Amino acid sequence: MSRWFKHIAVVLTITLALGACSRVGLAYRNLDVIIPWTLSDYLDMNGEQKSWLDERLKEHLSWHCTTQLPGYLDWLDRLQTMIATNQVSDAALQSRTHEAEQAIAETAREITPSAIELLQGLDDKQVAEMNEAFAKDQRKRQEVYLKPSLDQQIKERGERMEKRLNDWLGPLSTNQRQRVTTWSSALGDQNTQWIANRAHWQKQFSAAVAQRQSPQFPQRIETLLVNRESLWTPAYRQAFADTEAQARSLFVDLMADSTPNQRARLLKKIEGVRKDFSDLKCLKTAKQG
Template sequence: MSRRLKRLVFLATLSLTLCACNRVGLAYRNLDVIIPWSLSDYLDMTREQKGWFNDRLKEHLSWHCTTQLPGYLAWLDRLQHMVETHQINDAALQLRTQEAKQAIAQTARQITPSTVELLQGLNDQQVDEMNQAFAKDLQERQDQYVKPPLAQQIAQRGERMEKRLSDWLGPLSASQRERVVTWSNALGDQNQQWIANRAHWQAQFSAAVAQRQASDFPQRIETLLVNRETLWTPAYRQAYANTETQARSLIVDVMADSTPVQRQRLLKKIDKVRSDFSALKCLKTAQRT
């Protein structure tokens, strides 16, 4: 993951997309964040498929940079204003989160037709290999996040969050670290629900791809990519709602307890992200037209 991508991931974290542990990796620092999984991680494409995929990816990246990034810059402005005016509160975070989710859905909807076309062109061997890759991915995540005792899961989750926050705010105070511990404990066995839901999604995706020539295949893929929340298990739906609530509460409390030095560091980070995005050639071209 690139440093720039990590910056955006944290900003999304601050806006509550921190609770999503989705796969990233489609070679663009925004597009890969908002696509829930990466085809290249699971498919061994032929030379022809790779050529077609790269051409389509370029088109999607151009669309994304010229039509979506301006909105991202405005989103960063709103986030920066929240920090500057000490308005990191639950209502504001919910609003920023909703804006981020809308951006995710819009891009997922945009790339769905290309995803459908690629999947419909897979042969049976490629589908089998994709399913095997899914199974391997799931097992690795289970071993890392579910197999350890619950107390260890909670401790590791807290350590990951403390590192993320420290990267952007600098060293945390004792009270901030304690708040992170409280947050991690409040999530309980969320890892189990997340992995179970991931397995549920992968099973539905595999079932759809097995019938990739069916007339309803495009709609099934759109549901899986754009409206995936409608397919969540009841247990994960409840766990996710708790995750969002606990994450907002954590961010509000940590920022309320932040020092001027920490806030200044965060503002500099936000400004660096804005500068990086503003410097992209495709965005400059769009702004001149």
């Protein structure tokens, strides 16, 4: 799943992922912002493959806009209502998270056949390049997230979270900043579990692609892309559950300690994302149809 689940209150997963660009319209033209995986970062595709993929992406975006976006708007409505009525609880956040995970999985299922077809058409050189890109990705993340001491990892994690929260809530109070520090400390060496599991998934993906002409390949890729949690290591499964619980607890506490101005800013930011969705041409066309 997206790295958002590790770094930001779970309730904002889709909102933040889709609002990462200055305009949702820009983000929406990049399908990898919407879905939990991307191939373009790891594959050097030839012209024919790029043209084929561009056409597929147009089809997938059209499907996504007409069938999925209305549900996103409803989800954002529930999110806004929860905040506006001061009903931010652990149970409510679990519900919003489950809904977000279902939405991501549904999109992953839709695009998986295209991924399978693309992967089956790779030559050996492209596969070797993909594997090297995976290795480079692992080295880079180990350098950034594991090389610093544990104390430094905790400090940097807290700083990243505070920076994101400042954007969505405005300046944090002393108590809120302390709560972020406590949250980051509670996660401990979570970076180790996250990166180990990422490497575990990439290794299985590479092994599957090496056998891309086998009859079992489509099912294997579907598992890797749609049901990737089923392949998690036991250690990471527990770590992920703990991380989500810590994120929910953080957000509940931050909201309980928030000012009217902070809540108003958060609602305004979410409304901005909602408006960008509503203004998308494809959605308007679908409503008129």
